Amino acid sequence: MSDVFQALSSPVRRQILHLLKQKDYSAGEIAEQIDVAKSTLSGHFNVLKSANLVVTVKEGTTITYSLNTSVLEDVLTSMLNLLDSPKTESTKEQP
Numbered sequence: 001m002s003d004v005f006q007a008l009s010s011p012v013r014r015q016i017l018h019l020l021k022q023k024d025y026s027a028g029e030i031a032e033q034i035d036v037a038k039s040t041l042s043g044h045f046n047v048l049k050s051a052n053l054v055v056t057v058k059e060g061t062t063i064t065y066s067l068n069t070s071v072l073e074d075v076l077t078s079m080l081n082l083l084d085s086p087k088t089e090s091t092k093e094q095p
Contacts, residue, residue, distance in 0.1 A: 004075050007051035012036055013044050017053060020067035027063050 007013055015034055019025055027045065031038050045065065048054045055066045 001075055001078060003051040004053065004071060007047050007053055010044065010047070012040075013048055016044060016048065016065075017067060020054065020065055024064050024066045027065065030065065 008017075012034065016030060019030060019033055025033075027038075027041070031041055034041065036044070045054070048065075049056065052068055052071045055068050057064045057066070
């Protein structure tokens with residue numbers, strides 16, 4: 001899960017995910033929407049792929065990126081479970 005938080009720590013990667021929330025995009029289409037060098041964008045894509053936040057489909061020389069919502073759902077579920085877990089004696093607030 002730490003790789004997901006690492007991937008989400010970058011404003012550029014969050015912007016990419018926001019775009020992919022709307023529809024699938026090719027790398028070139030994303031590059032047109034975001035003011036970042038293509039070489040830098042490639043590094044961001046690698047981080048997002050490593051965290052399984054995006055899925056890629058290659059058709060010829062075009063790579064299309066899609067948002068993998070199941071990973072985000074798993075992270076949110078884990079966080080909600082963490083918040084719902086009862087406090088133990090060591091974590092209870094002291095008066």
